[in-house]
Amino acid sequence: MTPAAPGPAGLRAALAARVVVADGAMGTMLQAQDPSLDDFLQLEGCNEILNVTRPDIVRSVHEAYFAVGVDCVETNTFGANHAAMAEYGVAERIHELSEAGxxxxxxxxxxxxxSTGRQRWVLGSMGPGTKLPTLGHVTYAVLRDAYQQGAEGLLTGGADALLVETTQDLLQAKAAVLGARRALSALGVDAPVLVSVTVEATGTMLLGSEIGAALTALEPLGIDMIGLNCATxxxxxxxxxxxxxRHARVPLSCMPNAGLPVLTKDGAHYPLTPAELADAQENFVRDYGLSLVGGCCGTTPEHLRQLVERVRDLVPGEREPRPEPGAASLYQTVPFRQDTSYLAIGERTNANGSRKFREAxxxxxxxxxxELAREQIREGAHMLDLCVDYVGRDGVADMEELAGRFATASTLPIVLDSTEVEV
Structure with a gap:
């Protein structure tokens, strides 16, 4: 077998040719080494600070996973984003901590x-943070710009790919992906951007998004891979x-927890054994054509050792995806082709077509x-046209106000309708 090439190009080639194995849990491995409050610079729980105060601890986690044969590890930068770093008062260190990690x-x-002759790669971890832009906790632009800082740090430090992971809010995911794209452009680098969404035990993402909505919203952003991690x-x-x-054009990944956590007197316990995790992931590779597998919360080097042994010589199962063109709201995807009807776009939320809406x-x-939007939902619209164009009005302000409200109040995709690019 020809040795794998280094860098982003080598990782792309490996993902196209065989199953690539990533690592498992990071946070619990760090905590197991009992770092002191001084190690955290009095910022208890800020694992990213350990990249500069205790790189030996962080490195030991990577080494433990590489030692059991994984192809790539994730950087200790899950929280190196605006929301998490701002809570610790160190938002200005996003680039520094990302590069160090x-x-x-x-x-x-x-x-x-x-030492082994086998190429190993680095995935730059970009976590979700603690603020949800869709709910107005933080603005999109602030998140996007901070993600760009983190991504530039990761790429400068030597990451082969950027992994937007544990995504809970599609607007946050968009901010991360476009921040990553800006970083790649600014540095003149061509590296894969991978996205991993988190679907809760309820069957949707945290804000109620179905997996179809996530695929429809994220794939057109030019991502190189989509998959699932965490929560379950x-x-x-x-x-x-x-x-x-069945529907994704891009390769797929999966990094599950070691089962659903069971609360015990000693805290959360993850019940899935290494053999059970390996069984499940092997089946996913064969049945769903996964290209990248690994573990999340509760997984250990032993989980990954058995997973490596199980899938090392596998190629992803054959897939014949049938993409379904459509549009997505926060909650669901709506196919453009309707089997039992024409595609109905509600026009009563158009300032030029509805006097009632314009006056409101x-x-x-x-x-x-x-409420006018909801009436059209009840009457069977598939999408909602939103047009705020009106002479003498600040269209940008009106669109920001109404699009933000419609995004969470309507389950349907919104057609943004204006003759002005800024609007």
Whole structure:
């Protein structure tokens, strides 16, 4: 077999040719080494600070996973984003901590490549943070720009790919992906951008998004891979992976927890054994054509050792995806082709076509505007046209106000309708 090439190009080639195995849990492995409050610079729980105060601890986690044969590790940068770092008062250190985390992983990867002759790679972890832009906790632009800082740090430190993981809010995911794209452009680098969404045990993402909505919203952003991680074990992920396997144009990944956590007097316990995780992931590779597998919360080097043994020589199962063109709201995807009807776009939330809507908008009666949208939902519309164009009005402000309200009040995709690009 021809040795794998280094860098992003080598990782792309490996993902296209065989199953690539990533690592498992990071946080619990760090905590197991009992870092002191001084190690955290009095910022208890800020694992990213350990990249500069205790790189030896962070490196030991990467080495433990490389030692059992994984192909790539994730950087210790899950919280190196605006929301998490701002809570600790160190938002200005996003780039620094991201670069330091990537350098530690890069050094460990290169050392194992040299000693074993097998190429190892680094995935730059970009976590979701603690603020949900869809709910107005933070603005989209602030998140996007902070993600760009983190991504530039990861790439400068030597990451081979950027992994937007544990995504809970589609607007947050968009901010991360576009921040990553801006970083790649700014540095003149071509590296894969991978996205891993988190579907709760309820069957949707945290804000109620179905997997179809996530695929429809994220795939057109030019991502290189989509998959699932965290929240549940593999059993609960199966149907969502089936949907991705049938419809996604891009390769797929899966990094489940070691089952659903069981609360004990000693804290959360993850019940899935290494053999059970390996069984499930092997089946996913064969049935759904996964290209990247690994573990999340509760998984250990032993889980990954058995997973490596099980899938090392596998190629992803054959897929014949049938993409379904459509549009997505926060909650669901709506196919453009309707089997039992024409595609109905509700026009009553158009300031030029509905006097009732226009008057409500001009008077700032936003709840009445939302109710007009809901009426069209009840009457069977598939999408909602939203047009705020009106002479003398600040269209950008009106669109921000109404699009934000419609996004959470309506389950249907919104057609943004204006003759002005800014609007």
């Amino acid at each position: 990537a350098r530690i992983a890069r050094e460990a990867a290169d050392e194992f490549t040299a 074990g593999p059993a609960e992920m199966s149907e969502h992976l089936r949907h991705l396997s 908008m001009l008077e700032g009666r936003w709840d009445d505007c939302v």
